[in-house]
Amino acid sequence: MKPGLILRWVIVTLALALPLVAQGDHGPQGGDPGHAAGGHAAHEVRSTLEMENDEFFIPQFSHLQPHPVIEPQISPDPFVNSWVAFFDVNLYQVFVVAGMAVLFLMVAGSFGGGGGASWLVRVFRGWCHWIRDEVVYNVMGEEEGAKWAPFFLYLFFFIAFMNLVGLVPGSVTATATMFVTGALAVVIFLTMVVGGMIQQGPIDFWKNLLPHGLPVALIPLMALVEVVGLLVKPFALMVRLFANMLAGHLLIYSFIGLIFVFAKMFDLSAVSWLTAVPVVGMAVFINIIEALVVLLQAYIFTYLSALFVQQSLHPEH
Amino acid sequence: MLSLIQETVANSGPGIGAGIAAGLSAVGAGLGIGQIGNAAGNGIARQPEAVDKIRATGIIFAALIEGVALFGLVVGLLLALK
Numbered sequence: 001m002k003p004g005l006i007l008r009w010v011i012v013t014l015a016l017a018l019p020l021v022a023q024g025d026h027g028p029q030g031g032d033p034g035h036a037a038g039g040h041a042a043h044e045v046r047s048t049l050e051m052e053n054d055e056f057f058i059p060q061f062s063h064l065q066p067h068p069v070i071e072p073q074i075s076p077d078p079f080v081n082s083w084v085a086f087f088d089v090n091l092y093q094v095f096v097v098a099g100m101a102v103l104f105l106m107v108a109g110s111f112g113g114g115g116g117a118s119w120l121v122r123v124f125r126g127w128c129h130w131i132r133d134e135v136v137y138n139v140m141g142e143e144e145g146a147k148w149a150p151f152f153l154y155l156f157f158f159i160a161f162m163n164l165v166g167l168v169p170g171s172v173t174a175t176a177t178m179f180v181t182g183a184l185a186v187v188i189f190l191t192m193v194v195g196g197m198i199q200q201g202p203i204d205f206w207k208n209l210l211p212h213g214l215p216v217a218l219i220p221l222m223a224l225v226e227v228v229g230l231l232v233k234p235f236a237l238m239v240r241l242f243a244n245m246l247a248g249h250l251l252i253y254s255f256i257g258l259i260f261v262f263a264k265m266f267d268l269s270a271v272s273w274l275t276a277v278p279v280v281g282m283a284v285f286i287n288i289i290e291a292l293v294v295l296l297q298a299y300i301f302t303y304l305s306a307l308f309v310q311q312s313l314h315p316e317h
Numbered sequence: 318m319l320s321l322i323q324e325t326v327a328n329s330g331p332g333i334g335a336g337i338a339a340g341l342s343a344v345g346a347g348l349g350i351g352q353i354g355n356a357a358g359n360g361i362a363r364q365p366e367a368v369d370k371i372r373a374t375g376i377i378f379a380a381l382i383e384g385v386a387l388f389g390l391v392v393g394l395l396l397a398l399k
Contacts, residue, residue, distance in 0.1 A: 061398070134373070236384050243387035246394075300380040 009284045049264055057257050064249060066177050089174045096161045096174070104157070131156050131302065139306040148309070151191075156302040159184070163245060163294035167287070176245035178238065185238035188305045192230070196312035208315040233308050237301060244297045248290040255283035335397035342389025349382035 066087040107124045110117040117125070136145040136152050159175060166173025174180045196205040209226040210219065258279045266272035325333075357375040361368050 058398075236381075239388060239391060240380065240384035243391050244383070247387065247390060296376065296380075300377065303377060304380070 006284070009287060010280065049268065051260075051264075053261060053264075056260050057254070061250065061253065064173075064176055064246060066172070066179065088172050089177055089180060092165055092172050092174045093162065093180070096158065096165055100157055100161060128153055135299070135303050135306055139303070140310050144313075148306070152302050152306055155184070155305065156298055159241070159301055160295055160298035163298060166245065166249070167291060167294065173245050173249060175241055176249055178242045181238045181242040184241070184301075185234035188237060188308065189231075189234040191305075191309055192234070192312040195309060199313045200315075205312075230312075233304075237304060237308075241297055241301050244293060248286065248293055251286045252283050252290070255279055255286060331396045335393035338389050338393035338396065342386045342393075345389070346382055346386030349386075350379050353378050353382070 066089040068085060068087050069091060070084055070086040072085040103120075103124065107121050107128065110121045110125065131153055132145070132149045135156070136149045139145070140148055162174040162180070165171050166176060193205075199205075200208060209230070210222055214222060256279070259276045262275040262279070263272045266275070353375055357371050360371045364371075
């Protein structure tokens with residue numbers, strides 16, 4: 001790898017740790033704009049050496065939780081109630097959808113014109129073709145896949161862009177919260193059940209969950225197993241994406257936090273400055289791995305949901 | 318020695334449970350992904366022309382195992398941040 005590239009990764013990783021450096025005067029609710037001013041007055045500014053280990057690890061992890069931008073107000077008085085809730089996670093989802101709209105309008109427009117597209121548009125055209133051919137057509141076949149390809153293309157790029165935006169320092173990873181991935185998994189679950197009921201008929205879908213020619217005594221047990229299996233598939237999709245995104249960020253945050261642990265352990269002597277070097281190196285390594293994982297997880301989510309939808313549309317048995 | 322371990326476990330709170338959960342799930346994932354790597358390596362050595370298909374399938378299976386391993390990680394996080 002070129003030295004310039006490595007330098008850029010180091011800078012990005014260190015910038016990811018900026019919330020940690022700045023958290024001394026924020027308090028545990030550092031990401032919350034509504035409380036930041038109050039927190040500033042209440043918490044006295046202390047140096048890292050005076051803090052407990054918990055105090056610089058836990059607030060950092062709290063950046064992974066969604067913080068409300070507009071808080072819902074629920075009270076007995078119905079006139080005060082506002083059910084509008086807007087979290088910073090939603091903000092980044094809106095960013096991603098807006099960016100996708102701009103980018104893919106360009107990509108979709110280039111299909112009519114032919115030739116003369118910029119390199120960015122050409123990359124995304126190839127990428128769309130790859131997802132369509134390798135994921136959707138591979139699982140569903142060309143005839144049916146053509147109907148489903150737009151849905152899975154949207155799913156892939158939505159997840160991939162949310163993951164990628166999370167690597168930008170100072171941003172929020174929408175997919176690192178269970179609520180966002182849970183909503184995606186609910187969409188997949190409804191697609192499986194409703195799509196299967198439309199394709200096979202509302203009664204036949206539930207009948208076809210069971211293998212044909214099953215002994216009568218086994219039917220209640222197998223029905224339970226199959227229904228649990230139906231529920232576990234989207235649940236596993238949810239946890240896989242959420243936990244992968246969370247784990248990568250936790251690792252980077254933890255490695256950066258080690259700098260401060262060593263600083264405390266060696267009392268800011270020369271040794272503590274030296275220990276920062278391998279720690280930052282490992283954080284950069286994890287960050288590079290993470291850049292691979294964000295795309296891999298989007299691919300896996302798309303592939304597995306295509307597989308599950310296909311299975312519930314056309315049962316094998 | 319045993320009493321020392323018992324004392325440590327009793328004094329350490331939920332943190333040690335979280336550590337054990339994360340560690341054991343990593344052991345399980347390591348065993349599973351090792352099996353996949355073994356089979357995929359064998360398959361590619363026998364049929365180098367099938368490398369693309371084997372790689373794609375291997376990634377999918379690894380993701381399935383990793384998902385289960387991450388359940389352990391999430392449980393550990395729930396324990397540690399309780």
